[in-house]
Amino acid sequence: MGRSLLLAFAALLTIGCAAEGQDAQAAPAMALTGRVVDGAAILSPEFEQRLTARLAALERETKVQLVVATTPDLEGRDIAAYALDLANGWGLGDAARDDGLLLLVVPQDRKVRIEVGRGLEASVRDEDAAAIIREDIIPHFRDGAFEAGINFGVEGLVREVTPIPMKAAA
Secondary structure, three states, X not given: OHXXXXXXXXXXXXXXXXXXXXXXXHOOOOOOOOOEEEOOOOOOHHHHHHHHHHHHHHHHXXXXXXXXXXXXXXXXXOHHXXXXXXXXXXXXXXXXXXXXXXXEEEOOOOEEEEEEOHHXXXXXXXXXXXXXXXXXXXXXXXXXXXXXXXXXXXXHHHHHHOOXXXXXXX
16 A cells, blocks of 8 residues: 555656646746836836836727837747747737737847737738838847837837827818
């Protein structure tokens, strides 16, 4: 009986370790600590505070949750997969509407990605996201102005998700 109990305990321990390993793989690479997650430490506290307020206002006005994240590296992964894992792992946006947005910046690798929830794909199409990166973000990053690039990128995304008021009929 002692041996059976020992085998049962060993089996439970093995299952627990396997489950723990699976949870570790499913966890996002960074913790969601707010609307701005500056893992690469490239943003000033003042800018981060202003950006957080802007993202909160966007969420109040449109219900769209936009998170800006920076990371020092992609841990050898593709930026698209890394961004998707972050967005899904963090549960960005409303689950029913699938309307989360992520702006991911990897300064050391010189990469930027905008991840768009399916519920926003009509508002922020792939070509819109590419244009925001190409025209609003990259020119500032080339000058080393990460805060300006992020700011212009966020404003570009805000333009895409904010409804345009209808003009009164003439």
